[in-house]
Amino acid sequence: MKIIMLGAPGAGKGTQAKMIAEKYQIPHVSTGDIFRANIKNGTELGMEAKKYMDQGLLVPDELTVKILLDRVAQADCENGYVLDGFPRTIPQAEVLDEALTKIGEKIDFAINVDVPDENIVRRMSGRRACLKCGATYHIEHIPPKTEGVCDTCGSELVLRDDDKPETVLNRLTVYHNQTQPLIDFYTAKGVLRSVDGTVDMKDVFTAITEILG
Ligand code: ADP
Ligand code: ADP
Ligand code: ZN
Numbered sequence: 001m002k003i004i005m006l007g008a009p010g011a012g013k014g015t016q017a018k019m020i021a022e023k024y025q026i027p028h029v030s031t032g033d034i035f036r037a038n039i040k041n042g043t044e045l046g047m048e049a050k051k052y053m054d055q056g057l058l059v060p061d062e063l064t065v066k067i068l069l070d071r072v073a074q075a076d077c078e079n080g081y082v083l084d085g086f087p088r089t090i091p092q093a094e095v096l097d098e099a100l101t102k103i104g105e106k107i108d109f110a111i112n113v114d115v116p117d118e119n120i121v122r123r124m125s126g127r128r129a130c131l132k133c134g135a136t137y138h139i140e141h142i143p144p145k146t147e148g149v150c151d152t153c154g155s156e157l158v159l160r161d162d163d164k165p166e167t168v169l170n171r172l173t174v175y176h177n178q179t180q181p182l183i184d185f186y187t188a189k190g191v192l193r194s195v196d197g198t199v200d201m202k203d204v205f206t207a208i209t210e211i212l213g
Contacts, residue, residue: 001080007113017084030084056170110186113197128157
């Protein structure tokens with residue numbers, strides 16, 4: 001099964017994608033996580049991506065598409081995957097579509113996690129991330145067992161540089177201009193499904209599993 005997660009920054013795509021990956025035994029592929037791992041390791045790709053990420057802008061399509069296509073060509077993606085944070089532009093979606101068509105495959109579902117802008121800034125300022133294992137928490141809604149420490153790997157949790165309110169507003173504008181058009185793109189393909197992302201994360205997941213079967 002090949003699944004795409006759509007939604008504003010902070011809508012809960014990553015949270016839900018991790019649960020989907022576990023239940024359906026497919027890899028969770030997050031372009032944001034790939035970029036952050038590269039930044040942490042000081043690679044050339046990481047340094048290039050950081051310039052855009054820190055401003056809340058998208059990393060250029062050429063760079064992003066290459067990384068994503070390499071990732072989904074790996075053996076563990078043979079039986080499907082859940083994409084989180086890709087595609088984010090129409091050109092990215094078109095490249096993915098062409099690559100899949102070439103091998104006789106297609107996206108099965110694009111799940112739109114719907115959360116209004118008013119909720120987003122609050123969600124993001126409370127988000128805490130583990131840069132080691134990619135786990136995500138929320139200081140009020142989804143707290144770790146010990147404050148500031150990752151439940152999964154014991155590393156320190158941080159507020160991402162791009163989760164500061166002024167950058168979040170830029171990211172929301174970028175979302176509306178560049179990413180939201182994908183809702184029409186996948187509606188036209190007949191694979192778009194929307195869920196209410198404002199309810200408890202478990203209830204969001206229930207709605208998603210009803211769609212995926
Ligand atoms: P969030 O989950 O909060 O929306 P991500 O971790 O998906 O954030 O992405 C963080 C940043 O990484 C984005 O703001 C953007 O700069 C960059 N990025 C991630 N995925 C893409 C993509 N598909 N295209 C362009 N930039 C991307
Ligand atoms: P995205 O990947 O779309 O940017 P995340 O999955 O990282 O979003 O979630 C953003 C923040 O909101 C995180 O702090 C996360 O713990 C929290 N969160 C996720 N789902 C919910 C929910 N249903 N209700 C409240 N907070 C949530
Ligand atoms: Zn961790």
